[in-house]
Amino acid sequence: MFSAHFPTGAFPRRLLSFAWPATLIASFALSASGAMAPAAANPFSSFSDSGPMTAKDRERLREEREAMATRFAPAYEMKVPFVSEAAIQSLQQAITRYRAIVASGGWPKISQEKTLRPGDTDRNVLTLRKHLAIEGDIPRDSRSPKFDQKLVEGLARFQIRNGLKVTGFVDRRTARVLNVPAEERLRQLETNLERVQELMKLNKAKRYVLVNVPGYTLNAVEDGGLALSSRVIVGRPDRATPLIDTRIVEVNFYPTWRVPDSVARKDLIPTIRKDPAYFNRENFNVMPGWGREPLDPAQVNWSAADVTKYKFRQDPGPNNALGIVRLNMPNKHAVYMHDTPLKDLFGQSTRAFSSGCVRVQRVIDLVAWLVSAQKGWDAARVHEAAQAGESIDVRLRPAVPVHFVYLTAWAQGNGAVQFRPDIYGRDSGFAEGEVDDNAAIAAQRSAITP
Structure with missing residues (x-):
């Protein structure tokens, strides 16, 4: 099992002692006994910038991305109604976590100038890895500068959590969502907690x-x-x-x-x-x-x-x-x-x-x-x-x-x-969101x- 703490010096000191939910941490555990399913092959390993991919290659990659999304999606399905005491308790716990993240300086911004793909070795890969670790999408001891399979899967989790299409790479749309400040995410959680609390009367x-x-x-x-x-x-x-x-x-x-x-x-x-x-x-x-x-x-x-x-x-x-x-x-x-x-x-x-x-x-x-x-x-x-x-x-x-x-x-x-x-x-006062067709x-x- 990976460490329950950030690598020394890799993350804000105040987050080092923060207690993350055990069930969330456990979701990234690797079982030496083979109890959990082995990691799927990297669906982007054959990606090449040397020329256009064949239709067959594109279809294969599409199917493998969908398979990855299907594999992770069940962990992000709500098991209780949006308006329920359990939902309120989970929101309150999330607010506590994100207040700690904000107090520790939030997360760094990733460059939107280029697309990050599996196999890339770049300082932006380290920035991406740091963000995903802070929000709990990858283990905190993940420090490689290479866009490896562990990062592909962590990014897929992030994309599912944020209602994005699972691509396994960082396109402009994903980069924009990654760059939403932690302070804004905290306000979003607090706003929606108030809404759910007001809606609790529906349960009559x-x-x-x-x-x-x-x-x-x-x-x-x-x-x-x-x-x-x-x-x-x-x-x-x-x-x-x-x-x-x-x-x-x-x-x-x-x-x-x-x-x-x-x-x-x-x-x-x-x-x-x-x-x-x-x-x-x-x-x-x-x-x-x-x-x-x-x-x-x-x-x-x-x-x-x-x-x-x-x-x-x-x-x-x-x-x-x-x-x-x-x-x-x-x-x-x-x-x-x-x-x-x-x-x-x-x-x-x-x-x-x-x-x-x-x-x-x-x-x-x-x-x-x-x-x-x-x-x-x-x-x-x-x-x-x-x-x-x-x-x-x-x-x-x-x-x-x-x-x-x-x-x-x-x-x-x-x-x-x-x-x-x-x-x-x-x-926020202005609409956001776009569609990839x-x-x-x-x-x-x-x-x-x-």
Whole structure:
């Protein structure tokens, strides 16, 4: 097992005696008996600057990076609700740790002028190693100036904790997050502790759903415990998901999408003007008003200014933007939760892609939990309804409270502390965050959706 203290002279003296959580320290222990899985091979060992990599090499590296992320991710999954006594205690412990870090001078800044890759030997590697050791992502006796496998894995842990794509190397986005000062991280923890404490009143309800918007995560909470957790997709900064408190009153299988006027004006009509076949391909209808008979799209003058006065709906089906289920939750913002046909987007680290509504990855599991109190409904019937292809509305009695909240930092019982970008600027006054896309993901992000 590695030493429980920083190497002499390597780190601020006041941190030498700081007691790190034993469970966090243990997560980096190496077992001589082989009890723990051996370290995976360095997925960047064949990286070369001498020329472009082949498509096969790039695919192999992508798969190995994903495997590394999959291997580490379970240690960073919240086992309790975001709003719970356990979450508060973990935040308080994290604040104590980060106050000690701040009092000791924080961590050094890393250069953003160059990308650090595995195999590099550079003074910035020592700077990176020092930062990761201070936050607990690598053992404190790690002192090599080479970007070795131990550092690759420590950086992957840091990227997971900060909601970044696991790359195993330091790109500009990772460097910017590394350079967030310790003082700012401490303020972030203190701000979010206050938010969680204020939200504790939510636990008066036996069951409720909570969506942590910047955390891109949904909790289904029952009797104060975590019944279900799911990834979600939320509104992009220019169409932010509002923070609301309401109730889920109904589950709609195979819903019809009544396109909001703003989405029709900004997205749908411009798309149809560029690609008239899109209208029929995606099963849209156009009407002079709600409740009126659909018009023949071939007879509509799509170039006319008054076309924005028309109403649009999308019929149920595999291409419907709502997917196969919608959760009806009346509110003044007209937002709701729903399924989506664009499943690949759930694999992104940053998931602010929608027009304000919330897409739920485990929506069928969530529906099964929601209707479990309804007579005649269980998980098997939910799956039957999801496969039937018929529009069915299930009224929830009683309705289930739902809360959209804004938490950008939290901590776990094992000592891991997580931070997320302030995507709507509620912490700092300006929004932050960006997306790294490939062509397929970019196409899904640009799809017309709620």
